[in-house]
Every structure is written in C-alpha cells, then in structure tokens.
Amino acid sequence: MKKIITLLFLLANIGLVSSQSSIINSKKFSINKDTVKKPNKVVEKELVPVTIPRDTIIVEIGKFVLFKKNAHASYYHDKFNGKRTASGKRFDNQKLTAAHRKFPFGTRLRITNEANGKSVVVEVTDRGPFARGREIDLSKKAFMDITSNKRSGAVIVKIEELRK
Incomplete structure (x- = not known):
C-alpha cells in the first residue's frame, strides 16, 4: 500500500x-x-508525403532464397502488349512482371544482373519462356532496369524467390 x-x-x-x-x-x-x-x-510533427509509382511492387517482409545462378533471361516483344497472360491478367510491358515455367502465379522474384549487380523485383504472371536454354522472360521495363546494354536481347541473371 x-x-x-x-x-x-x-x-x-x-x-x-x-x-x-x-x-x-x-x-x-x-x-x-x-x-x-x-x-x-x-x-x-512534420509529415512528409510519399508517392509510390503505380507500377512499383512493394516487397513484403521476408527473405530471398537463391533459386538459380547463371540463368539466361530475355524480354517480351511489344506484340504481346495488351494480350492475356496464362494467369488471366493483361500483359503490360511497362510493369515489373515475368514469365517462368515452374513458379506459381503471384510469386515475387528478385532478378539480379550478374554482370553489373543491378536487380529488380518482379511478379510471375505468365508461363514461359518456351525457347530452349532460356530460364525466364521479363517485361521490357524490368529488363531495361537491370541491363547495361540496352540493345542486347538477353542477359545472364541470378534468380531469387521471396519467401515469407
């Protein structure tokens, strides 16, 4: 007391x-x-407004687990713009998306260019690529964000999967 x-x-x-x-x-x-x-x-309190671009993918808290190194990546041709993907979504070359044969739709992947270290986080929305020797197809925006040579059509990348 x-x-x-x-x-x-x-x-x-x-x-x-x-x-x-x-x-x-x-x-x-x-x-x-x-x-x-x-x-x-x-x-x-001073509030600072934050604007996030519409095509930005927000990464949830988790860790990236290595899937494959020395993977061959290419990008979609413009003729696929607006067409439906295997997941049912419309393809947009200005979004950060990818096509992979095995990953479930909606999986987040970090793709890192092994030559220059640039990376991008993409969402799997389609199946493919169907060319022999290719591991992943990226949207044009994702590909151009990580490549150092804008005229190349393919790049060697490291693929990591986001796990929660």
Missing part, C-alpha cells in the same frame, strides 16, 4: 495524475492526432 501511495505521489508531482483522482490530468497533458500540447509549448 505504501508503494502505491509513493507512486501516486510521484506521478502527481510530474503532472500525470491529479491529487484528487487517478485519471490523466487533461489540463497539463493532452494528445491529439498530429500535435502534442504541453503548457506554453506546441510541438508539431
């Missing part, structure tokens, strides 16, 4: 508990959504 009285006394002295009751004293301390008010002092 003595400890509780001592604690209430200390809290009353710093203004968190009034001496008459054990509730927060709203005159000394109040909290609004964006401001914290103290006697004779107002501290405002």
Whole structure:
C-alpha cells in the first residue's frame, strides 16, 4: 500500500495524475492526432508525403532464397502488349512482371544482373519462356532496369524467390 501511495505521489508531482483522482490530468497533458500540447509549448510533427509509382511492387517482409545462378533471361516483344497472360491478367510491358515455367502465379522474384549487380523485383504472371536454354522472360521495363546494354536481347541473371 505504501508503494502505491509513493507512486501516486510521484506521478502527481510530474503532472500525470491529479491529487484528487487517478485519471490523466487533461489540463497539463493532452494528445491529439498530429500535435502534442504541453503548457506554453506546441510541438508539431512534420509529415512528409510519399508517392509510390503505380507500377512499383512493394516487397513484403521476408527473405530471398537463391533459386538459380547463371540463368539466361530475355524480354517480351511489344506484340504481346495488351494480350492475356496464362494467369488471366493483361500483359503490360511497362510493369515489373515475368514469365517462368515452374513458379506459381503471384510469386515475387528478385532478378539480379550478374554482370553489373543491378536487380529488380518482379511478379510471375505468365508461363514461359518456351525457347530452349532460356530460364525466364521479363517485361521490357524490368529488363531495361537491370541491363547495361540496352540493345542486347538477353542477359545472364541470378534468380531469387521471396519467401515469407
């Protein structure tokens, strides 16, 4: 009992508990959504707006597990723009998507160019590639983001799968 009285006394002295009751004293301390008010002092939080481009894929918290190194990657031709993929979604060469033979639709993959270290996170939305020796087809945007030679049609990559 003595400890509780001592604690209430200390809290009353710093203004968190009034001496008459054990509730927060709203005159000394109040909290609004964006401001914290103290006697004779107002501290405002500065909010910085963040805009995320529409085609950005937000990576959930997880870890990337290596699937394959020295994989041969190419990109979709523009003639496939607007056509349906095997998952049923419309293909857009300006989004970060990929085609793979084995990964389930919706799987997130990090594709890293082994020559320059650039990487991109893509979502599997289609099946393919059906050319022998090719491991993955990337959308044109994803391919151009990681390649150093914009005129090349293929690149050697490392494929990692996002696991939660």
